[in-house]
Amino acid sequence: MKRVKASFYSGLIAILPIVITVYIFNWIFQIFLNLLQDSVLTVAIRKIVLQTGLGKEQDLHLYTQILINVLSFVTLILLLIAIGTAMRVFLFKKIGAFLNNLLVKIPLFSQIYSTITQIISLFASDRQKSYQKVVMFEYPRHGIYSIGFMTSDSNHFVEEVTGEEMCNVFLPTSPNPTSGMFIVLKKSEVRVLDLKVDDAIKLIISGGVILPPNNKKEN
Template sequence: MQNGQTGRKNLHRKVKGRKVNGHKVPAQKGGFGRKIRGYFFTGLLVLIPVVLTGWIIWKLFLAIDGILRPYVHPFLADRFGIDFLGETQIPGIGFITLTLAIIATGAIARNYFGRKIVNFGDKIVERIPLINRVYGAIKQISQAFLSSQREVFKKPVLFEYPRKGIYSIGFYTQDTRGPVQDALEADMVSIFLPTTPNPTSGFLLFVPKTDVYDLDMTIEEALKLVISGGVIIPKRVDGDKVVKVKMET
């Protein structure tokens, strides 16, 4: 009996591993080659998020910097004699200029006269055929995703989609109102269903409130779950129970 317990303990020690970046890395046993292979995959777990994050930031920097840099540098060089080690263009000057211009625009738009100017410009654009539709759509999308006054996604939810017995994770945005709700008898809610691994695209679904379940996780945890394709699961304390609760009516 004692030998059996000892065997189970030894087996537990063998399969027990460490976590790197939230992923469990099995402990390596025996053999120089296996250790090297274990070190290699552990290194990948550490470096891939760092390298990809740095690469994305660098590409965004180059794209934004390239918008104004060709125009700003000649102005600084010709007017003020500013140069950068003899280069024809100063790296980063376009990014800095564009950032300052956005900040200045925001500061102006927040005061009384700035709001008057913005409202006046909106009224002019709204009277131009075709352009008013494009401008209005872009403005509404920008306000929805960039507004700091309210959250776009209220909470993550679970519902049956695309057929009965199969569940999808979505984000509750608001109770459905207007013509859509008027055309239906049941109380509906608006849900954004993101795609994997790119959650910025997805579908707008109108789902009966009685068919939607609240999830005990944050919006960030739900996004990680979607982006990772179900690999990154929210951490829970041992013994916690998940209770399926329908949305409050």
């Protein structure tokens, strides 16, 4: 029984990431379809498909429904592109900022909305490019190590006072890496990690649960 249980858990662990990934993609796809299900565009697409004789209103064939869903999804993509293009216009930027400020003021909803918005903006922006290296250093006391991002390998304002080589580091918080502290450290106290910025962000968001693969061991 122990071997059966071990085999069961091994199989579960092996297939679980695939199942969860497929589930998330299916969930997102269903959200997109639900947004368009009763919209004017979807109704128009359904009428066009039905008028071609591919199916009947009372009993739609499977391939007919799939065609409607695909066309609805493509329409949604085009709609998102149109919204993204419109958001670059000054007037629409003002409207977007107004709606964002309105949503942030809603109790309970604002905390979730703000956190998700900040995380998405982190991955979508060029902020990651400003992180030169992933580093670790002893903080908040001796013997405890924290992971941060080096934003500059020098700080001549502080170096003029300390007389030592210093570097700028951003220390993010977990699970929201968009907030944190800016600190200046001695270069001798900072150790550079062989870790990609993207992997370090995932590590911080997960609270240390998602560890990146060790390429050295694999090689």
